[in-house]
Amino acid sequence: MVFETVKKNLEERGFLVSVFSTAAEAAAYMDKSIDGKTVGFGGSLTLQELGIYEMLERHNTMFWHAVAPPETKEEVRKAELSTQVFCTSANGLSEDGQILNIDGIGNRVAASLFGHEKVYFVIGRNKLAPTYEEALWRARNIAAPKNAMRLGKKTPCAVKGDRCYNCKSPDRICQSFVTLWGPSMGMETEVILVDQDLGL
Numbered sequence: 664m665v666f667e668t669v670k671k672n673l674e675e676r677g678f679l680v681s682v683f684s685t686a687a688e689a690a691a692y693m694d695k696s697i698d699g700k701t702v703g704f705g706g707s708l709t710l711q712e713l714g715i716y717e718m719l720e721r722h723n724t725m726f727w728h729a730v731a732p733p734e735t736k737e738e739v740r741k742a743e744l745s746t747q748v749f750c751t752s753a754n755g756l757s758e759d760g761q762i763l764n765i766d767g768i769g770n771r772v773a774a775s776l777f778g779h780e781k782v783y784f785v786i787g788r789n790k791l792a793p794t795y796e797e798a799l800w801r802a803r804n805i806a807a808p809k810n811a812m813r814l815g816k817k818t819p820c821a822v823k824g825d826r827c828y829n830c831k832s833p834d835r836i837c838q839s840f841v842t843l844w845g846p847s848m849g850m851e852t853e854v855i856l857v858d859q860d861l862g863l
């Protein structure tokens with residue numbers, strides 16, 4: 664995978680960009696860069712696959728609802744909104760540098776927009792699409808159905824696993840959609856591109 668074009672386009676939009684061949688290299692970079700901070704994590708299989716939570720918790724104060732007990736998850740989601748650093752991934756990235764995310768509860772997309780000194784998006788090569796329309800198609804028809812299956816939702820996409828049915832199910836996980844055209848003003852935003860398939 665050649666990241667030159669998307670890197671250049673992301674940088675022209677104002678994002679910082681780092682490129683790594685492997686998830687291990689990306690994790691080592693983040694571990695070195697984030698120190699002594701409060702750090703929030705959005706729901707992300709990519710971050711899980713990086714194993715970065717376990718690395719950062721040794722020298723940062725972490726907030727991640729995924730590892731919190733059920734009775735504190737809501738409180739932790741709120742705390743994630745105002746940490747110094749927030750880490751997440753994306754459901755799609757277009758070659759012209761637009762970052763797409765679908766959310767159900769909304770905490771992940773909300774936290775990616777405001778409230779931190781710095782936000783990191785860790786994005787594997789499988790999320791990259793040639794055009795915005797294809798990145799949107801991927802987010803809706805690949806990432807969201809797979810997430811619905813993973814979460815055991817009773818939605819048509821989770822049953823069939825083939826595409827989005829734009830359902831009206833009470834279990835629908837697609838309630839909000841955010842496209843970042845650029846970093847939010849006043850908040851440093853770094854995209855970490857990894858030349859490996861990561862997440863859904």
Ligand code: SF4
Pocket residue numbers: 803807808811818819820821826827828829830831832834835836837
């Ligand atoms: S809108 Fe419904 S069918 Fe479509 S991906 Fe989301 S949960 Fe699945």
